[in-house]
Amino acid sequence: MRVLFTTNPGIGHLNPMLPLAHALQQSGHEIAFASAESFAPSIQAHGFQCFAAGLDWLQSQLEQAFPETQHMSLEELSAWFIGDLFADIAAQHMAPDLIALCRSWQPDVLVRNDFEFGGYIAAECLGLPHATVSISFFLPIATLEPLIGDQIAFLRSAHGLAPYPALDRLYHYLYLASGPLRCQSQTLPVMHAIQTEALVSASDATLPSWLTQLPAQPTVYASMGTVFNRTGDIFPTILAALHDEPVNLILTIGRNQDPEQFGPQPAHIHIEQFIPQSLLFPYCDLFITHTSFHTMMSAFKYGLPLLMLPISADEPVCALRGLDLGIGQIIKRPGQFNQFFDRSVPELSVEAVRSAVHELLQNDTYRRNARQLRDEIQALKDLSHAVDLLVSLAAEKTPRIAGR
Template identity: 30%
Template sequence: MRLLFGFAGGRGHVEPLLPLARAATARGHDVAFTGRPGGLPAGFPGFPAGADDSGERRPLQRLDRAREEHDFLHGFGGWIARERAASTRAAAAEWRPDVIVCDEADFGSMIAAESLGIPHVSVVVLAAGTFGRPSGLALLLDETRALHGLPPDPGLGMLDRHLVISPVPPTFRPGGAPMRPMPPVPRQKTEPPTVYFTLGTIFNTESGDLFGRLLTGLRRLPVRLVVTVGAAIDPAELGPQPPHVRVERFIPQAELLPSCAAVVSHGGSGTVIGALAHGVPLVVVPMGADQPANADRVAELGLGLVLDAVDATPADAEAALHAVLTDPAFTANAAALREEAESMPPPDEVVGRLEALAQDGA
């Protein structure tokens, strides 16, 4: 079986695809990826398409949910879908896949698959799921569908025509065929407790003074604080730090989460899904995109606390992290989500469904 994996965004759109891709490779199937050059994972043939994020620094903006929904609609549903449909068709012409697998926001790859008569599978990458279906999406996607000879799809049947796979515990986001997000990893407690602070790989450059403001409060606590600022930011910008604070551009979160007692983050889906899989409670400081919806769900399920990115003071950050570390309810609720994630079918089992789909065809 030949599989083409597509993604429409950055690292958070790629990481959820990797367990399935690796499991398919282990079963002897041929796997390739198509997407932004900087997101193409090592170890697989790649078809680069589009441009990476510029990394341009931007000031922190007050959260505006209507603005974020508009940007998603006209980005992922508009020009990105058009670009992805064309580039995935081109990659498919060369790779000749039996199945196209894409992240759930890669609408262009879904359209490309349908236009080529190839079954497609989408993988959930938006943790809460309430953000990625704005009003007007069908009308915009119909424009791209028409470019590839497809009829209108007012009911958005294209989104789940064949199979939707979800690495998110159903309690957090119901729906989709469940797939364990990662192999079970033993928890590794540290003394003092380890806390991971990140603002992701895109919104980190739109965070203004947020890193420094929150860090001022977080480092007051007796914790081992690990901070990642992203490739575009020099850790030296945050100034000298005490011995219990480590600041790096990037560390794979899979290396950190097994030993973490808490995560402080922007609430991007990749970070949230990773924290859930490891049973780690959160302090979420949403700035945009899917983050507000993820933060809402974290608060609703008692998995952590939420701060306002513009208004939060160092004292607020210190108090929120202290509460998440010391209130056993947060840890217990996060542990329950971890147990749920570990009970989900492993990727190897899910590959069997792709094999059946390839055999049946579109």
């Protein structure tokens, strides 16, 4: 079986797809990706062929490709990402390239993620069965319609498809959800819960020597990912909040930043550019995160409570799901995401971070809820089930209804 994966050029979009791609490859299937040309090395580093498709841009260098984003607030950027970039600009360039690629490479099934829409258009044009791998908590059609309905309708019409209903077939065949279905605000007949695996490349699979010699006190880990990790007020606020607290604090700030910029720190604070999270999480008692979906799901597997500081994109939605699951608390940046959070959600400050860390470490309810979720994840079917679903989808070309 030939499987074509399609993704926007961002690490947070790619990483949740890689475990399934590896599982398919290890089962003897032929795998290729399609993404922006400049993103190909990131995909090839994991051992996969990558076809250049669509506009050449990188999410990590967003302002270079789209200068208009320089003057957007993070809140404006959130709406722009899905409505203007993913469903419009990126999809318009991606769809025709994918149609041509599918005609030449002849995949048996196309696998996209929640925010790559060119693959949906291409597959529908060619009558090719398509599946979605979750890289976010599921966004119901009723939520997506006002955000991207007109854009997708235009694309459908441009490629000879009936414009409306624009989104009814977006998840027609198969949706592979990471984690238990109770994590989702809504489910689908074709939604299957899968336990995925963490990826650590051999070159990254090391830990700093000091990690095994930490004092016997709670360990708090903070990371803001790879896209918005330079949001200026977050790391300094965390450092100030926990400067004199009896905890071990670990910050990973990204390879695009220098730990020295934060100045001298007390012995209980460690700042690194990168540590593999799958190796670091077992040492941690609390995770401070920007609440990207993939990062949250990785933390769930280790039963960690979360202090959630959403920055942009779908992160406020993810944070609300974490709150509903009872595994953490939210702090918002001043004046941001007021349409998502009520006044009970505190704004970012030294005192707010310190108070939340105290509560999350001392109130065992959060840890019990997180560990229950961890146990549910461990009980899920593994990636071999997802491989079987894709094989049957390619053969039968009909929706894979859960429970049948």
